[in-house]
Amino acid sequence: MRAAYLEGRSIAALARDHGVSRGAIRTAVADLLPDHTAIKEDSPVPELPVTLDMPGKVADYLRTTELEPAERAALDQGMTVRRGQGYTLRVTTVPAVHRGLLARCQPLDGAQGLPAVPAQRKARREYENRVSALTP
Structure with missing residues (x-):
């Protein structure tokens, strides 16, 4: 054979x-078959990019903060979708970057002595709900 x-x-x-x-x-x-490689069972599965809609208020805040290069690239490559008075940024990246962006927008909740703006808090919560739906 x-x-x-x-x-x-x-x-x-x-x-x-x-x-x-x-x-x-x-x-x-x-x-x-020299090109065929066996998959190791203990090797981590690579994360696939997912697309999430980020509220414009969250995107505006994140653009004014210090971000990692991968986070900045994800924001820059996002597609703007107009929604009534505001907009939504459609961001496609791996879930780890989405979680990192969510962690960086925590001050929108009014933490660290900053005043909380209800619309920004709601926008951050909406993004948090979308990101938390990614975790298995």
Whole structure:
């Protein structure tokens, strides 16, 4: 079987010839596939980017603060969507960056002696609800 595979026979053809599944053929010729790498079970799964709508009041605040390069890039690449009087920023990035942005907008709740503006508090809560829905 291995010799036939090395001669160029396809995995599907070998499976038909021997009456077994393609997975069985792949297992039999696994050491002949240098490009095929096994997935380690303990390796972390990479986070995929997700798109969340960030209220404009939160985006305006975050643009005036010190951000990490990944956070700044996510804000800069966001797409503005007009919503009535204000706007929403559609941000696509990995959940870790969304959580970092949420942590940086905590002062909108009126912490650290700053006055709390109800509209900003509500906007931060809306973004918090969207970010918290990401966690499994």
